[in-house]
Amino acid sequence: MRLGLNRITGLDRFLTSWKSQDDPGTGDYLYKMNPTGSPQVVLYKGSTLYWRSGPWPWHTSSAAATTSSGFKYYSVNNEDEVSYTYFFDDPSIISRVVIGNSGLLQKLMWNDGDLQWKEFWSAPKYRCDSYRHSGAYGKCGPESADSFNKFECTCLPGYEPKSPKNWYHRDGSEGCVRKQLGLSMCRNGEGFVKVELLKAPDSFNAVWMDMSMSSSECEQACLRNCSCTAFVSMNIDGKGTSCLAWYGELIDVSENLYERWDLNVRVDATELATYTRKSNGFLGHKRQLAITIISVIVTLFMVCLVAYICLMKKSTKGYLEGNELEESSRHPDLLIFDxxxxxxxxxxxxxxxxxxxxxxxxxxxxxxxxxxxxxxxxxxxxxxxxxxxxxxxxxxxxxxxxxxxxxxxxxxxxxxxxxxxxxxxxxxxxxxxxxxxxxxxxxx
Structure with missing residues (x-):
């Protein structure tokens, strides 16, 4: 499937939802390319941004990649066109992309086994998927079993809730503001704090810098521009290390184990010193813990070895070794698979x-x-x-x-x-x- 804009002819390729399951008229949801800043694909509900993908991890005129599951995508971003094409590398796999009338975006695969479409991927699914759920400079955490008792929104380093009252009532839509609003962060001893494993902010105000720029070079380039609020440095296979910098608000940030962006957030000198002390204290604690563990590991090794041998002798559970089945001595009627x-x-x-x-x-x-x-x-x-x-x-x-x-x-x-x-x-x-x-x- 191909999404994107032909800059010469003005042709814009996008998807729209049906009005309902039975009415194929144009619905409320629109899935299209947003070429502003660093290109990304977005989902609109009417004229309101409802969900977005992460920014593209490249800025060259064209790029291609294949995921471990065989999902292949190809991008073009030049003076003539900005587009995004994706499909399965295996031509025998039949797939399609649909938007339900409720706003659910799905990538489906045809399963010959039961003659049905199977969901390969879908969005949005969680609270953190909603655009601006935690506002500007806020970060939305993962859904968890204790999410009823834990607010999913936190502020990025150097920021605090704009409305503590709304934050207390679990409304993070107003986002966060800098802790020291009157203090300049323009060549005044400021630096960066790294926040790992994120879905990067909305890239409408982000720009890719020159290719082959190291992380330290990217940091210095961002420091020299007082409008630069954050950057990421990414090693792109076959294309070297590149740098994406944000100029303005950091919006729609969330934790994401799959996208794995490490965002370096600009903070003032006071906040930088606080995080540096925490980091050094944590490293010192780790060193002390390592010494303690090493001091007792020899003794524990012998104890654990004896306990393990005794446990193995008592165990009667069968197992499968080398992909071959063995019968359990404890349950002769049952086969145990590894x-x-x-x-x-x-x-x-x-x-x-x-x-x-x-x-x-x-x-x-x-x-x-x-x-x-x-x-x-x-x-x-x-x-x-x-x-x-x-x-x-x-x-x-x-x-x-x-x-x-x-x-x-x-x-x-x-x-x-x-x-x-x-x-x-x-x-x-x-x-x-x-x-x-x-x-x-x-x-x-």
Whole structure:
């Protein structure tokens, strides 16, 4: 799919949502390229910016990259055109991009196994995905189990809530302001504090500097310009190290483990000294902790070794080694699979191998090293089912053998992972035929 603007003809390629699931008229949502500053793709609700991607990690006239999952994208940014094209590197994979009438942007793949579209990626999904959720100079943290008791918004280094009252009531939309508003940050001893693993700020006011600029050179260039509020230095494969600098407000910043931008925020001399002391204190604590650990590690090694040998002798759990099955001496009716074998069989639980999802969790198709196709039912982390209850249930199913029942090969219990391994049924489940008018005619 291709999005973008032809600067010569004025042709603008974009996507719009339907009015509803049944009405293909133009809806409220618009997905298009924003060429201002460093180009990025954005999602509008009406005329209001609703969600945006991160800025492109390049500034050359054209660039291409392929992700580990085979997703390929290609960009063009020159005097004639600014555009963004993406597709799967494997031509046999059929994919499409859609915007639902509710504003959900989805990248879908066609699954030949159950003849359905499967979601590969979607946005926005979390509170932090909403544009300006934490305002200017604010940072939105990840969704977590204790998010009910923890406000997801914090201020970037050197800033504090603009409205402490609204912040207390968990409204971060007004964002943050500098702690010392009257103090100049123009060649007055200021510096930068690094904030790691972020979705970089809105890049409408950002500019890529010259290629082959080191991180220290990027820092000095930003310091020389009093309007520069932050920068990132990124090593781009095949293109060297480049620098992206922001001039003005830092908007729509959030923690993101997938994009991995490290943002260097400009702070005054007082704030810089505070963070430097914290950093030195943390390093000193780490050194002291390392010395303490080393002083006792020799003694603990012998104790742990003896304990480990005793534990291994008492353990009767079977395991799969070298991708081969062994029967458990504790449960002769049950086969125990090693987690590494399951990961290899499902290509690390790839979305392409996902067969479906139910109350238990997700089901994936896998292939063992001996060529046996299996269906792997992965227990959801939110399930309240304990390990002993899980084992008892598995043993009961394993003892039930009938030609009209799917055969259970075994299970995998390792750490937080609990999985059931069944024989793979290429014709899917019975309801696939019973509740379909056309397919039901195939049954006697």
């Amino acid at each position: 987690l590494g074998c399951i990961v290899a069989a499902t290509d690390n639980f790839s979305p392409i191998n996902k067969l479906g999802q139910g109350g238990f969790g997700s089901v994936f198709k896998g292939q063992l090293s001996n060529g046996q196709e299996v269906a792997i039912k992965r227990l959801s982390n939110s399930s309240a089912q304990g390990i002993e209850k899980f084992k008892n249930e598995v043993l009961l199913i394993a003892k039930l053998q009938h030609r009209n029942l799917v055969k259970l090969f075994g299970c995998c219990i390792q750490g937080e992972e609990k999985m059931l391994i069944y024989e793979y049924m290429p014709n899917k489940s019975l309801d696939f035929f019973i509740f379909d008018h056309t397919r039901s005619s195939l049954l006697n």
